[in-house]
Structure formats: C-alpha cells, structure tokens
Amino acid sequence: MEKKPSFYRRGAVSLFVLCLCLAPAWVGAQPEDQEPSWGYALSHELMSPFCPGRTLAACTSPQAAEVRQWILLQEAAGADRGEVILILQERFGDAVRSMPEGEGWGLAAWLLPGGSLAVGAVLVFFILRRMVSRPSTEKSVADASDVPDGSASPHDDDEWARRVEQELAAHKR
Secondary structure: OOOOOOHHHHHHHHHHHHHHHHHHHHOOOOOOOOOOOHHHHHHHHHHHOOOOOOOOOOOHHHHHHHHHHHHHHHHHHOHHHHHHHHHHHHHHHHHHHOOOOOOOOHHHHHHHHHHHHHHHHHHHHHHHHHHHHOOOOOOHHHHHHHOOOOOOOOHHHHHHHHHHHHHHHOOOO
C-alpha cells in the first residue's frame, strides 16, 4: 500500500475546515426573491433609549434586547414597519429616531450645519480665487517713485546700493 504525502492530507484538512467555516453562510443565505427582514434592519436604524448614542442593535442592556425581540415579534405578527416606529416613538419619544422625519425643527437641525458648511466653502473658494487671480497692484511708495517705468538698468544697482546704505545708516541712529 502506497502512502500519500502529508501535504495532500493538509490540503484535505484545510478544505474541510474551509467548508465548515463557510457552511453557516450558505445555510443562512436567503433566496433572492425573499425580502430581507425589516425588523432586524429597524433595530440597526433606531436609537436606543437605554444606551445614549447607540442603536438598539449596538446596545447591550437587557431592556434593548427586549425591544429588539418585540420588534421581531411585531414583524412576525404582520405589523407594518411604520406602525412599529410610531408605537416606539409614543413609548420612548422622538429620541428613538436616528434620522429626522422630514419636517419641522428636526429636519432643520440636520440641514442647518451642512448648509452652513457648504455656504462657507463656496465663500472661501471665491475669496481665494479672487486673491490668486488678481495680481498685486499695491506697491510701496518707495518702489513706485524709484522706478517709474518698471524697468531697471545695470547702472541702477549702484544707485540702489547707495540708497540701502543711507537708509540703514539712518535707522542705526
């Protein structure tokens, strides 16, 4: 009887382990024609009244687990998603909603900071564009009087050196 090399056994064991790891994903996969559970998605969208700043799905309190279970039971019973949201809002208040309803101050609280940032960005863009595109027309009074036509000749270097020395001497006094 011929012995197979050990790398065949390792490959077979690796393939078996890979199949075991992927089996739950294959078994739990839903058919494409079946609609995903809105109850599960809703627990990821609604904020938890028990853990500030967390969704119901991320909250670890037992009360949040009860609310998640209640949402799934309502879905299984055939309740409408909107009805479940309204019941939870009546029970826990508007803080349960993670997104504004689309009217009133709730929407303004979400849109006002974003709108302010957009307006500020546009203003900064135009101001910077104007600063970069416009050449600097302001010259110092000394520059304008020294070179009226904007051109300098090679003989002006001695003149400039003499003026710089005079101004340095004047400032040292």
